Amino acid sequence: MRKSIERIEADTEGVSYDFPVYRFEGSARHAPSAYLQAALHAGELPGTVAIDALMPLLSAAEKEGRIRGAITLVPWANPVGRAQYHFAAHEGRFHLGTRTNFNRDFLLLEKPDPALLPDESTLSTTDQRLKARLLKLSLGHDIVLDLHCDDEGVPYLYVPEPLWPAMADCAATMGVEAVLLWQDECGSAFDEASINPYLGGNRAELQRKVVATVEYRGMADVDAGLARQDAGGLYRLLVARGVIEDASLPPPGPFGGIVAPLENVEMTAAPKAGAVLYHVRPGDRVERGARLATIVHAPGEPDGRTEVIAPQAGYILTRRGHRITRSGEDLLKLIGSERSADARSGTLEA
């Protein structure tokens, strides 16, 4: 394993950001390669600790000569967001300087050719330079996983629709509960930038790719046991796809979780501002008309509560981590069997 340090220049003189990259070399020239990054939304750390738990498994495989394809690991993908504390609160989703989501507005290359990336010195802000660098580090790998988490949730994947069902083995080995398929565009997020260079190529080659945004439950699920479990899932995926040899593992079984297009997700906005009492948890199944949450907007008054009702039957994927809401704010993600009347194109969230 080789460690190197990447440096991104800040937007003022005398300031720069560093982050480490760990590389394992592969022994077989044509074996699939893998790139894993975590904490692009800088406060989302279940993936960072999963990589920490994965590292000893990779080191053992390296020692035993079982690593066939190159593996690149970036456990802290966003040193810019990592340093953003605003009045003691961490802000890791949006770059404070540009108000841009760190997982939007990546460059969409037509081909997987690093020569198409711009010279970083021509990019005007530090978040743009960071995005160009992450793309450069990941470009050319067959497997690209971007490890995130939701507010509170079960583990699930966002997968580009052309890669499904070819990626069902990945969902099965990782042990996620659900897969959301997106089409066309998703705000130029990192996953879209990772698959875009290959969309014009031949279909058989495309279907050997693995690209996913991995949502490892919720922000607070930074836990040693879960990290070991997730590292085990990542390791099984690397074995299943031929990056690592491990004859002790069985081949992946079928994926038994939920698979749905993004348009089937009900985001259920709060009808009023107030305190949220949830009646469901991630992983619950609900009928149409079920009570999902109560908004207490005028405590103690006869009409001081408003119910939030399931617009269709489905599966509770996530819910928000905070308990104060303003009106119009999304409260949870419910996967239905039908298209949502409020279906959103592109991304579900800002």
Ligand SMILES: [Zn+2]
């Ligand atoms: Zn995220």
